[in-house]
Amino acid sequence: MENSRVHAEPFHIAVSGAQQSSSQDSRSAQDPSTKAKPARALAHGSLRTTFMDLVGRPPYESEYERWLGLGRDKLLDALLGSEEFWGHWWSEQLYYFLLVDNFQPIARATKEIPDKLAGGRMDYRTALHRIALTSSFDQRNPGSDTFVTVVMEQFCGLVVQKNRRDLESGKRAYDGGKGNFLGTIVNNQAEVIEVCVNHSKASKHFLVREYQRLMHAPGDKKALANQARRLHRDPWKYLATARDWLLSEEYSQRLERLEPKSNSLFLNGLFVDLLDRLPKEEELDPMRTALDALADPRPLRSVVVRLLLDSGRVRIPEKDTITDPTRWIGEKFQRLLGREATGEELRVFVGIFHQPDCRTATILYALLSHPEYQNY
Amino acid sequence: MEQFNFDRRSLIRGAALGAAGALSPGLASSFSLPLQKGRKTKRVVLVAFAGGVRTRETFGTPDNIPNMRQLADEGVLYTNVATANLGHFGATMSIFTGVSEPRGIRENARGQEPTLFEYLRKGLAMPKEDIWVTTTGGAQQVNYSYSLHPEYGAKYGANILDGEGIFNTEFKQLLDTWGMPESMGDKEKALLDQLRKGVGGGSDAVREAERLARVEEYILKELTQGTSDITGTAAGDRKALRLARNLLSLFRPKVVGVVLQNADVAHGSYNAYSEVVRQNDAAIGELVMAIREDEDLAESTAVIVMPEFGRDRDLNSRRGLDHGDGSPDLRRVTCLAWGPDFKRGVEIDSEQRTTDVVGTVCELFGTTAPLARGGRLTGLYS
Numbered sequence: 001m002e003n004s005r006v007h008a009e010p011f012h013i014a015v016s017g018a019q020q021s022s023s024q025d026s027r028s029a030q031d032p033s034t035k036a037k038p039a040r041a042l043a044h045g046s047l048r049t050t051f052m053d054l055v056g057r058p059p060y061e062s063e064y065e066r067w068l069g070l071g072r073d074k075l076l077d078a079l080l081g082s083e084e085f086w087g088h089w090w091s092e093q094l095y096y097f098l099l100v101d102n103f104q105p106i107a108r109a110t111k112e113i114p115d116k117l118a119g120g121r122m123d124y125r126t127a128l129h130r131i132a133l134t135s136s137f138d139q140r141n142p143g144s145d146t147f148v149t150v151v152m153e154q155f156c157g158l159v160v161q162k163n164r165r166d167l168e169s170g171k172r173a174y175d176g177g178k179g180n181f182l183g184t185i186v187n188n189q190a191e192v193i194e195v196c197v198n199h200s201k202a203s204k205h206f207l208v209r210e211y212q213r214l215m216h217a218p219g220d221k222k223a224l225a226n227q228a229r230r231l232h233r234d235p236w237k238y239l240a241t242a243r244d245w246l247l248s249e250e251y252s253q254r255l256e257r258l259e260p261k262s263n264s265l266f267l268n269g270l271f272v273d274l275l276d277r278l279p280k281e282e283e284l285d286p287m288r289t290a291l292d293a294l295a296d297p298r299p300l301r302s303v304v305v306r307l308l309l310d311s312g313r314v315r316i317p318e319k320d321t322i323t324d325p326t327r328w329i330g331e332k333f334q335r336l337l338g339r340e341a342t343g344e345e346l347r348v349f350v351g352i353f354h355q356p357d358c359r360t361a362t363i364l365y366a367l368l369s370h371p372e373y374q375n376y
Numbered sequence: 377m378e379q380f381n382f383d384r385r386s387l388i389r390g391a392a393l394g395a396a397g398a399l400s401p402g403l404a405s406s407f408s409l410p411l412q413k414g415r416k417t418k419r420v421v422l423v424a425f426a427g428g429v430r431t432r433e434t435f436g437t438p439d440n441i442p443n444m445r446q447l448a449d450e451g452v453l454y455t456n457v458a459t460a461n462l463g464h465f466g467a468t469m470s471i472f473t474g475v476s477e478p479r480g481i482r483e484n485a486r487g488q489e490p491t492l493f494e495y496l497r498k499g500l501a502m503p504k505e506d507i508w509v510t511t512t513g514g515a516q517q518v519n520y521s522y523s524l525h526p527e528y529g530a531k532y533g534a535n536i537l538d539g540e541g542i543f544n545t546e547f548k549q550l551l552d553t554w555g556m557p558e559s560m561g562d563k564e565k566a567l568l569d570q571l572r573k574g575v576g577g578g579s580d581a582v583r584e585a586e587r588l589a590r591v592e593e594y595i596l597k598e599l600t601q602g603t604s605d606i607t608g609t610a611a612g613d614r615k616a617l618r619l620a621r622n623l624l625s626l627f628r629p630k631v632v633g634v635v636l637q638n639a640d641v642a643h644g645s646y647n648a649y650s651e652v653v654r655q656n657d658a659a660i661g662e663l664v665m666a667i668r669e670d671e672d673l674a675e676s677t678a679v680i681v682m683p684e685f686g687r688d689r690d691l692n693s694r695r696g697l698d699h700g701d702g703s704p705d706l707r708r709v710t711c712l713a714w715g716p717d718f719k720r721g722v723e724i725d726s727e728q729r730t731t732d733v734v735g736t737v738c739e740l741f742g743t744t745a746p747l748a749r750g751g752r753l754t755g756l757y758s
Contacts, residue, residue: 142643145700286546293541295521306557348574366571
């Protein structure tokens with residue numbers, strides 16, 4: 001049921017054009033003739049956080065140079081709806097459905113979905129539908145009771161214990177019988193999925209969890225219900241809705257507070273911060289699985305930090321090549337913690353830097369294993 | 377590259393230091409007198425035999441479970457325990473919370489009701505080192521650690537290790553490829569502490585780092601001791617039980633929870649499911665053997681084995697067993713309780729509930745679970 005609607009230009013570009021008028025503040029950032037500071041100008045912290053929220057990693061070195069000081073709206077133009085945005089979105093959805101490790105879909109057609117989303121050749125709802133149709137989803141949720149329960153819960157946010165009749169109808173259809181499932185007559189497993197994916201409750205449930213994912217807050221119920229109605233009518237409105245959220249005052253407030261990093265985000269961030277590259281799939285998957293195995297992953301996160309620092313693969317300068325330790329340490333605070341170091345912090349760090357037993361790796365380890373680095 | 381120097385002796389030494397109050401005031405309590413006056417029980421191993429296990433393949437087929445059968449002969453067997461079909465996650469959660477609330481099967485979030493671990497830690501001021509849970513179900517099961525209840529929550533949570541996750545072979549290979557982290561000299565460690573203190577002025581970060589470092593060392597040690605190499609039928613469950621055995625022997629915590637899950641292969645194969653039951657019985661046997669062989673543990677440890685629910689009465693079209701028919705096979709399970717304070721060789725067929733475990737364990741330790749809705753297992757004490 002792939003949507004055949006094709007956009008003449010990449011979707012994120014189309015959306016950004018349509019949205020320009022929604023933000024008067026963005027004009028100064030877009031007009032090269034003005035020297036005024038752009039509204040919502042990106043500093044180290046807000047730049048890192050926005051990157052991590054949208055594409056699941058902090059900026060690469062070159063991206064700091066490119067984006068620092070520019071307006072948030074410009075960054076959204078570039079990131080929202082990009083291939084990387086949808087790649088991150090896709091992996092977050094698979095994680096939501098717990099399709100990880102052995103249950104990760106590996107078919108080529110499935111792996112191409114983020115590209116199709118980025119190219120405007122598929123909408124989010126069709127992509128979610130594809131997930132439910134994969135053999136991985138079927139294997140992950142074996143048997144009629146588990147399968148129908150999961151589809152009802154995860155797509156529509158329904159509590160099956162309060163919807164027994166629909167559960168039983170869905171189970172009958174799963175086994176090849178006929179049933180009235182959520183108001184529609186269904187005859188097989190595929191129709192059970194289709195009814196759930198296209199149900200109005202699914203649009204609402206999706207939007208609520210997306211708001212939580214991007215904004216790290218529950219959101220206003222009434223506003224979300226209105227947005228969900230629009231989204232249900234037109235699934236292509238997803239990016240425009242997300243853009244509104246990310247330019248809102250609520251997101252500005254979110255940028256002011258720290259939120260815990262997921263294990264994926266921690267690992268992606270660590271690799272980018274130390275190696276200026278993302279971990280490869282064969283590096284990320286086993287590490288994330290291991291971190292997910294602990295209610296409190298901090299001890300193992302520390303192991304991974306030390307693993308990288310001691311591996312010889314990270315370019316760590318020798319102490320005697322650092323001519324200005326204050327500046328070097330200050331830059332590390334900005335880069336790793338997204339903020340300026342205080343005068344007292346600089347005093348302590350520079351003092352210890354000059355001790356013979358302190359290596360540059362010791363400084364990095366202290367910052368990377370600190371509770372502040374566990375958040376963003 | 378220097379390898380981590382970490383052996384059983386150093387762990388025991390660490391624990392002994394703890395007993396003296398040098399590492400953590402809480403550790404000392406691990407070696408204190410029995411928790412309830414007049415009782416011998418100092419610690420509890422609670423095995424949630426989850427994944428959906430019918431009585432037919434356990435106590436209905438004693439040849440499958442010689443070890444649990446022997447424990448039953450020396451303890452109390454509850455043959456009529458009512459369960460709620462809330463999906464594996466919700467039903468297992470209810471064993472730990474004493475509350476049967478619907479939870480999404482794939483819901484990867486913490487519950488609102490406090491867990492047994494939170495009741496014990498808050499009620500008895502137990503340190504985190506005293507409560508460990510090993511699991512096999514992946515990311516979702518770490519949510520058993522603690523609830524979102526405002527009066528309980530993370531600060532009263534348990535340590536949780538998912539054996540299948542952390543000791544996955546690929547992670548071990550990655551460690552082998554990248555090389556184990558170098559050990560740090562004492563002087564550098566001291567500087568590291570000062571640096572940590574220097575960020576945001578937080579000495580809490582240093583204290584927390586000391587606790588985490590011990591766990592870090594334990595994990596590194598386990599990684600090199602073959603837990604990653606366990607493969608085949610019920611590998612995840614066997615890893616969880618092996619970790620429980622090692623944790624019990626080394627850290628001697630007051631509570632070790634074990635959450636099994638591999639029996640759920642039953643959806644696709646009855647034979648594979650039966651094999652999981654047999655393998656898990658063997659691994660439980662090894663765990664109990666470790667308890668019996670240690671004089672202190674043998675005299676002070678109770679073991680409770682409780683399935684979260686059973687499975688359907690009839691085979692499905694794949695010659696497997698689902699869970700959703702509402703039959704007595706699904707809704708009634710058998711629970712085993714063995715320990716120094718419990719009756720021996722008694723079978724009780726009056727109705728109990730899986731949610732009774734929380735109240736039972738709390739009572740055993742001399743505290744209560746005020747928000748749990750289950751009762752207590754009846755007729756338990758000798």
